[in-house]
Every structure is written in C-alpha cells, then in structure tokens.
Amino acid sequence: MEAINIGILGLGTVGSGVVRMLTNHAEKISSITGRRLVVKTIVVHDLSKKRSVDMTGIKVTDDVDAVLSDPSIQLVVEVMGTVETAKKYIEQALKAGKHVVTANKDLIATYGPELTSLALQQKCDLYYEASVAGGIPILRTIVNSFAADRIVEVKGIVNGTTNYIMTQMNQKGVSYAAALQQAQELGFAEADPTNDVEGIDAAYKMIILTQFAFGKDITLSNVKLEGISGVKLEDIEEAKRLGYKIKLLGISKLINEHLDVSVGPVLVPRSQPLATVQNENNAVFVTGAAVGETMFYGPGAGELPTANSVLSDIITVTKNIAMGTTGVRFNDYSAQIKLAESSEVVYPYYISLKVLDKPGQMLKITEIMTKENASFNLITQTELDEKNARVTMVTHEMSEAQLNRIKEQINAVDTIEVIAAYKVLGE
Amino acid sequence: MEAINIGILGLGTVGSGVVRMLTNHAEKISSITGRRLVVKTIVVHDLSKKRSVDMTGIKVTDDVDAVLSDPSIQLVVEVMGTVETAKKYIEQALKAGKHVVTANKDLIATYGPELTSLALQQKCDLYYEASVAGGIPILRTIVNSFAADRIVEVKGIVNGTTNYIMTQMNQKGVSYAAALQQAQELGFAEADPTNDVEGIDAAYKMIILTQFAFGKDITLSNVKLEGISGVKLEDIEEAKRLGYKIKLLGISKLINEHLDVSVGPVLVPRSQPLATVQNENNAVFVTGAAVGETMFYGPGAGELPTANSVLSDIITVTKNIAMGTTGVRFNDYSAQIKLAESSEVVYPYYISLKVLDKPGQMLKITEIMTKENASFNLITQTELDEKNARVTMVTHEMSEAQLNRIKEQINAVDTIEVIAAYKVLGE
The missing domain is CATH 3.40.50.720 (NAD(P)-binding Rossmann-like Domain)
Incomplete structure (x- = not known):
C-alpha cells in the first residue's frame, strides 16, 4: 500500500x-x-x-x-x-x-x-x-450540509473555560472569582485567563464560523466584544428566577441582510437547547432558512x-x-455582505442597575427609558446593600443605538450605575 | 457552464x-x-x-x-x-x-x-x-468526522411522531390516546400510526445508523423493538418525580465488543441533552472512544x-x-462484529407493576428479585385504583436475561402484573 x-x-x-x-x-x-x-x-x-x-x-x-x-x-x-x-x-x-x-x-x-x-x-x-x-465537526458540516441552504444565524457556546465558569456560578452559586480559581485548579483555565474570560478566544472562533456560514471575512475589530469577568452572581440568580441561564454566547446573525457579530453574556431561556450545555462542553446552533434550527454539541477541547x-x-x-483532487478550498463560499448598523441590531435586554436607595430614582430611570422610546416587560427592585437597591428589568426589543444612549444617560445620573446589560434570547 | x-x-x-x-x-x-x-x-x-x-x-x-x-x-x-x-x-x-x-x-x-x-x-x-x-446531517458526519475514531454508542430520538406524543404527555399530562389524536390532527402522525408508534420507523433508522457507526449490516429482526402505545401517563409522571423524561430511544451500542441494537421507551435523566429534545425534533447522540459525547440536533422531517x-x-x-471521483461508497467502513447475547446486555431498569392491594405482595416481588440476584435503588408503592396498588422500582444494573426471567415470574403470580420495564440511562 x-x-x-x-x-x-x-x-x-x-x-x-x-x-x-x-x-x-x-x-x-x-x-x-x-x-x-x-x-x-x-x-x-x-x-x-x-x-x-x-x-x-x-x-x-x-x-x-x-x-x-x-x-x-x-x-x-x-x-x-x-x-x-x-x-x-x-x-x-x-x-x-x-x-x-x-x-x-x-x-x-x-x-x-x-x-x-x-x-x-x-x-x-x-x-x-x-x-x-x-x-465538534462544525466547519465540515456547514460546508457539506448547508451548501444548498441559506444560513441566517450561527450562535454558540464556543469557549469551554467560560462555560465552565458560568455553569459553576449558576449551579453552585459561587462568585466569578471562586469559579475562575476552581477552573484554574482543574486546568480548564490558564494562569492568565484574559483571552478566555474577555471573550477573545470566542471571538476568533466566531470570525471563522462567520467566514463559513456567511462567506464573509471579518476581523477582531468587527466583533462586538464583552467578557464574563463583570458577570455578578446576583444577575445569574435573578436570570434563573426569570427562567434563563446566562451563557457567554457568540452570535453571528443576518439582520436586514446585514451581518452582526458579537460575543457577550446572553440570557438563554432554560428550554433552549444551548441552555443545557454544561461545564467545558461546546455547542453551535445553526439556523438555516430551509432546514430550521439545528445544534451540534460536543467537547470543545481536550x-x-x-x-x-x-x-x-x-x-x-x-x-x-x-x-487527485487536492487544491480545493475548505470553504468555497464567499458573498458580498455589509455589517449591520447599531440602529438595525435589535434585541430585548436584561438591564441591571445599582441605585442609591432614596426617593425619585425609579422616576429618573423611567424618564430616560420613555425619552428613548424604550419599554419593558418587567421591572423589579430589591435591596442590594445598606445604601443601595438593585433594579433589574427585561426590556422589549430595542436597538443597540437605543441601548447605548440609555446606558450613557443612566450612568450620567450620579445615584445610578449600570451593572449589566445583556441580550435576551427568545424561546 | x-x-x-x-x-x-x-x-x-x-x-x-x-x-x-x-x-x-x-x-x-x-x-x-x-x-x-x-x-x-x-x-x-x-x-x-x-x-x-x-x-x-x-x-x-x-x-x-x-x-x-x-x-x-x-x-x-x-x-x-x-x-x-x-x-x-x-x-x-x-x-x-x-x-x-x-x-x-x-x-x-x-x-x-x-x-x-x-x-x-x-x-x-x-x-x-x-x-x-x-x-440532521448525521450520516455524513459519521463518515467524515468519526473515521479516525472508534464509535462505541449511537443513540437517539429518530422518530418525530413519537417524540411529539411523549413530549405532550410529559408537558401537558395528557394520555397516550389524547396525544396521538392531537398529533394526527396536526399532521405529525398518520391515520394508521403503527409504523411510528410501534418503533418500526425508528428501527429502520437504527439499522442505517448501525451500518455507518459500526460497519455492520443488520435486519429488522436484529432490533429489539418496543413501541410507545403501552406507555402510561402514570409512569411518565413517576419518572418525572425521579428526575427523568421517558423518550422513545434507539440505541446501538458495543457491549464487550458485541453489538446490541434496541428501540424502546427509556428513562433519560433531565440533565442529559437528549431530554431537552422537544416535540417533532430529532437528535442523535454519538459517543466516540476519542472524541467523547457529541450530539446532533435538528428537525427530523418536513x-x-x-x-x-x-x-x-x-x-x-x-x-x-x-x-471524476464517483463510484465510492457513501460509507466505506465495514467490520466483523457479533450481536450481543441477552446475558451481556446490562442496564438499570425502571419497573412498574400493578399489584392487588392485599398483604404479602411486596414479599412475593422481593422474593423473585432476590432469587434472580437483582437489587434495586428505590421502590415505591402508591394507590392505583380501589383494588390495586402500583409498585415502581429502579433497579441496579441487570442483564436482559435476568429481566426476562423476573418479568416471567412476576407475571406468573396472578395478583401482580408488569406494566412497564424500561431502560434507565445514566447521567
């Protein structure tokens, strides 16, 4: 032979x-x-x-x-x-x-x-x-099995370290710092975990997935990036009460035929298959116009x-x-496609605020929301510490541009601080 | 062109x-x-x-x-x-x-x-x-991405009709008959649903999956077959209390290098990814010696x-x-492999019994179990109707041969009847 x-x-x-x-x-x-x-x-x-x-x-x-x-x-x-x-x-x-x-x-x-x-x-x-x-054989699958379809979204848990940390925080109620330390002791996180916890590793993977799914070359600067180092246990628990798990998700999505790519903490409904991906496992969820929703799950490393x-x-x-058939590209699909404007990218958001506990604060928040034409499904106020309350809300769909203006205006109020503003995934 | x-x-x-x-x-x-x-x-x-x-x-x-x-x-x-x-x-x-x-x-x-x-x-x-x-591009994935690995098990939800019925029974607490009727009204089940509900359709798919995963040609008579028409709502609810969902699963598995292929209702732990596959969706779970556990999820029909x-x-x-490369088999892998004996095939089982409500019945059950050297984790007795009690147990691992002898002896007692005996999947 x-x-x-x-x-x-x-x-x-x-x-x-x-x-x-x-x-x-x-x-x-x-x-x-x-x-x-x-x-x-x-x-x-x-x-x-x-x-x-x-x-x-x-x-x-x-x-x-x-x-x-x-x-x-x-x-x-x-x-x-x-x-x-x-x-x-x-x-x-x-x-x-x-x-x-x-x-x-x-x-x-x-x-x-x-x-x-x-x-x-x-x-x-x-x-x-x-x-x-x-x-997970995800690149091959996109090339071989979505060639005749039109992919509209690729999203996934593509970093095992951060998913391990988020799973531990969610299941055991431990803080980010404690979960990170445990991940480091088990060898799931490196001594300098920046690349993983700040979402850079996930962003690199989303760049490659975007190339395969949409035929578009992008760079790191095109990916809207937020890591998990700022995720608070309180928000994980509040999300849990609302029926969600917070996961670090990469999302590459067509919006009005424009592309939006992001990596950040997202509230995933408990019944969504991505919510069941535990610890260091990975999963990529691909939505095709014809085939509908598919998910590919497995070990992300090792x-x-x-x-x-x-x-x-x-x-x-x-x-x-x-x-005798070498010399063909791994992925042969390329397409002309523009990146989406922040005014086109709409999601519902989970917003968590630290608010000085004195009268009139809720009025300030609702004034800003109303001015920006944003509304919410749900708003709750709980005690945070002796001086401060915690206000969380789940908004209706709003654009990134709206969200940014709201965050800016809320942070300008010296008694209120934005702790988290995470996308919320539909069922 | x-x-x-x-x-x-x-x-x-x-x-x-x-x-x-x-x-x-x-x-x-x-x-x-x-x-x-x-x-x-x-x-x-x-x-x-x-x-x-x-x-x-x-x-x-x-x-x-x-x-x-x-x-x-x-x-x-x-x-x-x-x-x-x-x-x-x-x-x-x-x-x-x-x-x-x-x-x-x-x-x-x-x-x-x-x-x-x-x-x-x-x-x-x-x-x-x-x-x-x-x-779900499962055949291609096995050919392309498990070629260097050694698959040890392929199991899955490969029939959308039955998964729809089981999901409705589990979520809405409706009977098998009511769930089937609803599936028929929605076009998920045919007027004569035999092929789906008796597991024949799933068995055909397991024959093809077995060929791809293990390189072995089998026929319908090699598949141990049980449908869902006998699944009782009470057992679904008991399983739920124990942390499981009952799903119709096809399982093709290497046991001592011998192959066992079955289709039947199985108790799947709620945290196992297959448990989250709802309604008419399908999913195939492939375990490779090297790659570990992977799952491929998507629409099973349409x-x-x-x-x-x-x-x-x-x-x-x-x-x-x-x-110019036509004429190569879709799946090129073939292997010599024997089917497993029923004495080799071991699982924990969920067993549900209808027992005449008078003294001494539990003694008869435990006598039979002890004689067959079988033990259980858990046994519960609840009222079934005016005359009968329901006894359910989750056993430790036992062989199919043991299970068959136990079922036979229990059914020979005229005051006790076996309602269900389903495999229980580990976490």
Missing part, C-alpha cells in the same frame, strides 16, 4: 493525541483511504522533554527544516500554536507543495484568507476543522477530541491526494 | 421541496460545484394533480422510462417512497449508469447493502443522507429540512462528477 509521509510541528497535548490516534487507528484509516499514513518527523521545541507517546521509528528534532525541506513529506500538521511563527512555517510548507492541517484558531482567524489563497495558488489543501469547537478533528482533516487530505 | 440533468421520481412533500430549493439556490449551488443543475424530467403518479411549485421548462410525466431511458439524465432523485417499486427503478437507473440520491429509509434499511454493491459495480454514486433524521439533506447529496454527487 502506498505510504503518505507526515511531518508534525509541535508535540503538546494535541500533537500527542494525533500521534496516538494515527498509531491506534492505522488499520481503520488505511482501509478507508487506501493509503498508509506514516509519521516521519516531529519537530519539538525542547528535545529533552519526556514524552508520553510511543515514537519508535519517528525522527524527533528541533530543526523545522527537517520537515519543511524534506521532499518526501507530503503533509504537514501544525499543532505548535503561536501566530507569526506558525504562519511563516505554513507558508514555507505550502510553497514547497505540501498540504497543511492546522488546529490554530488565532492564526486562521487572523490570516485565514491569506493562507487560503496561497494554498489555492499552490494547488495544496489547507484544513483547520479543529480550530473551532475542538471535537487531547483526543481535538486530535480527532485533526485526524478527520488528515483523512480528507489523504483521500484528496489519492483521488 | 456545463449542465447536469436531473430526473426526479415523485413530487410529494420532499420532491416539491427539492425542486423549490434547486430553483431558489441555483446560483449558490453553481458557484460551489461549477455545474448548472437542471431538473429535466419529473415522474409523478397523478398527472392531473395541482402542484404548488413552478415547473416551467420541466417535463412532467407519469412514464418512469422518460427518466430511466433518457441518456442525458445523469442523476436520479428518488423521493416517491415504496420499497419494491423504488428498488426496481433505482436498480434500473444504476444499471443505466445514472447516479442516485434517495430519501427512502425503508428501502435503504432493507436493501441498502445490495444497492450499494450494485452502485459500486456500476461506478455510480448512491447517497441517502435524508433517510435518517431528516434535516419539506425543506428533508429537501436540504437531499440537496447536500445532490451537491456531493455533482462535485464527484466534476472531479
């Missing part, structure tokens, strides 16, 4: 999983692809580090040229991370006519269009299923789930090599 | 959806496939029937040879239903070198292996994504969701034609 030689850049968690799965499932893979996959060379940063996988017969080196300049290696798997260095190596690999599989979300979100063009020009494959939602997505890509590339 | 001529057999709900979507999304499809898809001929049963879709330029006939004998038609879409007639037409199409896309679950569950071999021999494509779970799956197949075939 003809062999295909593979070079792997990086041997961390995902890299080790890839080597392990290629070894354990060699026979099944050969029976499907008609090719024998051979890991020839692995490039690591630290040669002295102990490794947990069997590397008999594999050359391990710290010289990247051992892969990039080896003409017998047809396929390069990049699982080393970083953006600029990984980009340089992938460009070199593509220019040498090698196919590339990567799990690098930051890289693809930042340089995806550029690398895709280079791959096309070189008649090489470039696949990156593992870059979004680890073990050695073997992520390695499995890398393996799916490796098998796709191998089949393409075998059939 | 080169055209591909399509012939469609049948113009019911799904057929109309296919024509509608091919027309509405012609441009997007051409941009992805590089081919123009032309519906040339549609074969209908009743030429005089009014149609809701625009058929300008399409030849409509009741002569199937207008499709099967037209050498300019490269692709036949079978959405007419029936088993034997559809089989005959598909065989003729394949023998004439035409590629085939079908949504016909009964046909594929019965003659899938035979038709697949014929297609392979003729170097033709045969795709049938829409045959399982309507709008004109456009099902048509969308047919279109995905049409696009796949078109791409294969364009790249």
Whole structure:
C-alpha cells in the first residue's frame, strides 16, 4: 500500500493525541483511504522533554527544516500554536507543495484568507476543522450540509473555560472569582485567563464560523466584544428566577441582510437547547432558512477530541491526494455582505442597575427609558446593600443605538450605575 | 457552464421541496460545484394533480422510462417512497449508469447493502443522507468526522411522531390516546400510526445508523423493538418525580465488543441533552472512544429540512462528477462484529407493576428479585385504583436475561402484573 509521509510541528497535548490516534487507528484509516499514513518527523521545541507517546521509528528534532525541506513529506500538521511563527512555517510548507492541517484558531482567524489563497495558488489543501469547537465537526458540516441552504444565524457556546465558569456560578452559586480559581485548579483555565474570560478566544472562533456560514471575512475589530469577568452572581440568580441561564454566547446573525457579530453574556431561556450545555462542553446552533434550527454539541477541547478533528482533516487530505483532487478550498463560499448598523441590531435586554436607595430614582430611570422610546416587560427592585437597591428589568426589543444612549444617560445620573446589560434570547 | 440533468421520481412533500430549493439556490449551488443543475424530467403518479411549485421548462410525466431511458439524465432523485417499486427503478437507473440520491429509509434499511454493491459495480454514486433524521446531517458526519475514531454508542430520538406524543404527555399530562389524536390532527402522525408508534420507523433508522457507526449490516429482526402505545401517563409522571423524561430511544451500542441494537421507551435523566429534545425534533447522540459525547440536533422531517439533506447529496454527487471521483461508497467502513447475547446486555431498569392491594405482595416481588440476584435503588408503592396498588422500582444494573426471567415470574403470580420495564440511562 502506498505510504503518505507526515511531518508534525509541535508535540503538546494535541500533537500527542494525533500521534496516538494515527498509531491506534492505522488499520481503520488505511482501509478507508487506501493509503498508509506514516509519521516521519516531529519537530519539538525542547528535545529533552519526556514524552508520553510511543515514537519508535519517528525522527524527533528541533530543526523545522527537517520537515519543511524534506521532499518526501507530503503533509504537514501544525499543532505548535503561536501566530507569526506558525504562519511563516505554513507558508514555507505550502510553497514547497505540501498540504497543511492546522488546529490554530488565532492564526486562521487572523490570516485565514491569506493562507487560503496561497494554498489555492499552490494547488495544496489547507484544513483547520479543529480550530473551532475542538471535537465538534462544525466547519465540515456547514460546508457539506448547508451548501444548498441559506444560513441566517450561527450562535454558540464556543469557549469551554467560560462555560465552565458560568455553569459553576449558576449551579453552585459561587462568585466569578471562586469559579475562575476552581477552573484554574482543574486546568480548564490558564494562569492568565484574559483571552478566555474577555471573550477573545470566542471571538476568533466566531470570525471563522462567520467566514463559513456567511462567506464573509471579518476581523477582531468587527466583533462586538464583552467578557464574563463583570458577570455578578446576583444577575445569574435573578436570570434563573426569570427562567434563563446566562451563557457567554457568540452570535453571528443576518439582520436586514446585514451581518452582526458579537460575543457577550446572553440570557438563554432554560428550554433552549444551548441552555443545557454544561461545564467545558461546546455547542453551535445553526439556523438555516430551509432546514430550521439545528445544534451540534460536543467537547470543545481536550487531547483526543481535538486530535480527532485533526485526524478527520488528515483523512480528507489523504483521500484528496489519492483521488487527485487536492487544491480545493475548505470553504468555497464567499458573498458580498455589509455589517449591520447599531440602529438595525435589535434585541430585548436584561438591564441591571445599582441605585442609591432614596426617593425619585425609579422616576429618573423611567424618564430616560420613555425619552428613548424604550419599554419593558418587567421591572423589579430589591435591596442590594445598606445604601443601595438593585433594579433589574427585561426590556422589549430595542436597538443597540437605543441601548447605548440609555446606558450613557443612566450612568450620567450620579445615584445610578449600570451593572449589566445583556441580550435576551427568545424561546 | 456545463449542465447536469436531473430526473426526479415523485413530487410529494420532499420532491416539491427539492425542486423549490434547486430553483431558489441555483446560483449558490453553481458557484460551489461549477455545474448548472437542471431538473429535466419529473415522474409523478397523478398527472392531473395541482402542484404548488413552478415547473416551467420541466417535463412532467407519469412514464418512469422518460427518466430511466433518457441518456442525458445523469442523476436520479428518488423521493416517491415504496420499497419494491423504488428498488426496481433505482436498480434500473444504476444499471443505466445514472447516479442516485434517495430519501427512502425503508428501502435503504432493507436493501441498502445490495444497492450499494450494485452502485459500486456500476461506478455510480448512491447517497441517502435524508433517510435518517431528516434535516440532521448525521450520516455524513459519521463518515467524515468519526473515521479516525472508534464509535462505541449511537443513540437517539429518530422518530418525530413519537417524540411529539411523549413530549405532550410529559408537558401537558395528557394520555397516550389524547396525544396521538392531537398529533394526527396536526399532521405529525398518520391515520394508521403503527409504523411510528410501534418503533418500526425508528428501527429502520437504527439499522442505517448501525451500518455507518459500526460497519455492520443488520435486519429488522436484529432490533429489539418496543413501541410507545403501552406507555402510561402514570409512569411518565413517576419518572418525572425521579428526575427523568421517558423518550422513545434507539440505541446501538458495543457491549464487550458485541453489538446490541434496541428501540424502546427509556428513562433519560433531565440533565442529559437528549431530554431537552422537544416535540417533532430529532437528535442523535454519538459517543466516540476519542472524541467523547457529541450530539446532533435538528428537525427530523418536513419539506425543506428533508429537501436540504437531499440537496447536500445532490451537491456531493455533482462535485464527484466534476472531479471524476464517483463510484465510492457513501460509507466505506465495514467490520466483523457479533450481536450481543441477552446475558451481556446490562442496564438499570425502571419497573412498574400493578399489584392487588392485599398483604404479602411486596414479599412475593422481593422474593423473585432476590432469587434472580437483582437489587434495586428505590421502590415505591402508591394507590392505583380501589383494588390495586402500583409498585415502581429502579433497579441496579441487570442483564436482559435476568429481566426476562423476573418479568416471567412476576407475571406468573396472578395478583401482580408488569406494566412497564424500561431502560434507565445514566447521567
């Protein structure tokens, strides 16, 4: 059986999983692809580090040229991370006519269009299923199963760390700080959790999902971004009383044929399937004009789930090599589409305010709301501490522009402060 | 742009959806496939029937040879239903070198292996994504994304009619008969609902899912089958008190490397994602050794969701034609695997008994359980009617063989009757 030689850049968690799965499932893979996959060379940063996988017969080196300049290696798997260095190596690999599989979300979100063009020009494959939602085959599914449909919205829980923290806050009634610490102890959050908790990681994934679902390249500055570090336990509990869970959601949505992309805490009705996604799991909810509502749920990270997505890509590339059909874009759909104005983007909102406990405050709030032509379903006032009350409301639909004006005016009142203003999802 | 001529057999709900979507999304499809898809001929049963879709330029006939004998038609879409007639037409199409896309679950569950071999021999494509779970791209996902993994279990809600009935019973506290009548009025259930409510439709889908997940061809007689017509509202309410929902679940599972396939009412913990699948929706839960637990949720039927799956197949075939790569099996995985013995198949069970209300009955039950070496977590007795009590228990894990012996011995006691014995799913 003809062999295909593979070079792997990086041997961390995902890299080790890839080597392990290629070894354990060699026979099944050969029976499907008609090719024998051979890991020839692995490039690591630290040669002295102990490794947990069997590397008999594999050359391990710290010289990247051992892969990039080896003409017998047809396929390069990049699982080393970083953006600029990984980009340089992938460009070199593509220019040498090698196919590339990567799990690098930051890289693809930042340089995806550029690398895709280079791959096309070189008649090489470039696949990156593992870059979004680890073990969930969401990119492939959009390409293969929504090709004839028209996607109107993609939303999801695409960051496991923040979903773990929100689940703990919701289930155990612990504070953000306590839940974060627990996540760090369990290895679900990094020592510096900024990238996760501020929604940046989720935003990168939404950039890639937006490219697949709507055929539109956007950048981080196009994503309206709010993290979870400001989410208060009181608001989680108030949301629970109202029948909602607060989740960090990425939403990419067509509004009047314009696109709006955001990441932030959202109130999700308890009966919505996304509300049942617990702890470090991920789920992507895709709404098609024809197919309606679908959801794809699974582990968002982890050695073997992520390695499995890398393996799916490796098998796709191998089949393409075998059939002589390499050099087709992973996602071939592109469309002209504008970003939505903040006056078009309407949602109901959950607004939570800290209000000095003296007469006339509620009047000020309702005056501002009325002036901005905004109304609410529900308003409650409870005690917050000795001096302050907490006022929460669920509004009718209002535009982002309206919301921003209301927030500005409320914050200008020195006795009232906006604690939270989160989107509310319909049933 | 080169055209591909399509012939469609049948113009019911799904057929109309296919024509509608091919027309509405012609441009997007051409941009992805590089081919123009032309519906040339549609074969209908009743030429005089009014149609809701625009058929300008399409030849409509009741002569199937207008499709099967037209050498300019490269692709036949079978959405007419029936088993034997559809089989005959598909065989003729394949023998004439035409590629085939079908949504016909009964046909594929019965003659899938035979038709697949014929297609392979003729170097033709045969795709049938829409045959399982309507709008959910589950077959493709198993082929593309679990190829390097080892699936250990596929379970799911794969029949919308029964899930609608169970949801209504659970949410509204109505009886089976009332929920069925409502489903019939809304068009979710047929006048003769046997195929759905007795689990036969779900079993056909499990046959196809089993083929994809485990590479094993089975027949209807290999599926342990129980429908929902015997499910009592009292058991739904008792299950609810215990934290479960009763769902009609298909389960195909590896046990000691042997396969067990069943369809029946199952107690699903409220926190399990399958428990949140409401009304006519479907969901398939796939557990991979590497990837862990994943779930794919969406509409199980309906004109456009099902048509969308047919279109995905049409696009796949078109791409294969364009790249010259037709004639590869939809699912290329096959494995030698035995069916499990009933002594190997263990689950915890929910058992519900009707017991004549006089002393000594509980003793008889516990004697039988002890004799069969079976134990329970929980046993409750409540009043059923003037003469009878209801005893329900949740057992520890026991084998099917044990369960069958217990049921037999209990039913032999003339004062006790087994009402229900359903599997209980873990968290």
